[in-house]
Amino acid sequence: DGGITQSPKYLFRKEGQNVTLSCEQNLNHDAMYWYRQDPGQGLRLIYYSQIVNDFQKGDIAEGYSVSREKKESFPLTVTSAQKNPTAFYLCASSIQGGKVGETQYFGPGTRLLVL
Amino acid sequence: GQQVMQIPQYQHVQEGEDFTTYCNSSTTLSNIQWYKQRPGGHPVFLIQLVKSGEVKKQKRLTFQFGEAKKNSSLHITATQTTDVGTYFCAGPYTGNQFYFGTGTSLTVIP
Numbered sequence: 001d002g003g004i005t006q007s008p009k010y011l012f013r014k015e016g017q018n019v020t021l022s023c024e025q026n027l028n029h030d031a032m033y034w035y036r037q038d039p040g041q042g043l044r045l046i047y048y049s050q051i052v053n054d055f056q057k058g059d060i061a062e063g064y065s066v067s068r069e070k071k072e073s074f075p076l077t078v079t080s081a082q083k084n085p086t087a088f089y090l091c092a093s094s095i096q097g098g099k100v101g102e103t104q105y106f107g108p109g110t111r112l113l114v115l
Numbered sequence: 116g117q118q119v120m121q122i123p124q125y126q127h128v129q130e131g132e133d134f135t136t137y138c139n140s141s142t143t144l145s146n147i148q149w150y151k152q153r154p155g156g157h158p159v160f161l162i163q164l165v166k167s168g169e170v171k172k173q174k175r176l177t178f179q180f181g182e183a184k185k186n187s188s189l190h191i192t193a194t195q196t197t198d199v200g201t202y203f204c205a206g207p208y209t210g211n212q213f214y215f216g217t218g219t220s221l222t223v224i225p
Contacts, residue, residue: 040124042203043158043215058212090157103148104213106157
């Protein structure tokens with residue numbers, strides 16, 4: 001798994017609640033990413049961060065928020081504004097970010113189900 | 116915006132048959148990466164192609180990067196049940212943002 005951990009593996013949420021997904025890496029990577037994967041679809045970028053205290057929106061950032069207070073950690077909050085949050089969420093990291101062609105290392109993912 | 120299209124979406128093969136998935140970009144790519152995701156798992160990096168016309172092999176897997184650097188293919192010779200999974204190509208956009216293809220889900224029938 002390349003030293004990236006995500007918790008929990010499964011998460012259930014009631015409609016209208018915010019929920020935070022954890023992502024931690026011990027690879028000393030500068031860049032971290034959050035992707036969303038829906039059944040039968042590819043990965044879509046939610047947010048990414050190339051350095052501590054800085055992050056950028058991806059293609060589908062609406063209804064999500066992130067923070068990057070530590071190099072090792074990049075938590076994702078799924079807010080009640082996200083209308084269709086049920087999905088598989090993948091966190092990834094790469095060495096530097098900003099360098100085209102870097103390999104991304106993925107965590108095991110969190111499956112979020114809204115009840 | 117940049118798009119990375121991948122075909123087919125699904126492929127069922129008998130064990131021992133060959134398999135190919137194709138990746139096409141709307142723009143020229145500086146490089147392309149391939150990832151494999153086993154059922155219930157997470158994507159794992161397989162390989163990166165950088166040069167125009169580049170061909171790389173990993174045992175039964177052959178990866179090609181088109182001459183125009185806008186398309187790529189992954190070919191598996193004599194599939195095995197261990198090849199089951201979804202194969203994604205990914206092309207870089209700005210900085211280190213990647214656009215992932217929709218993936219090809221491979222089922223191998225024993």
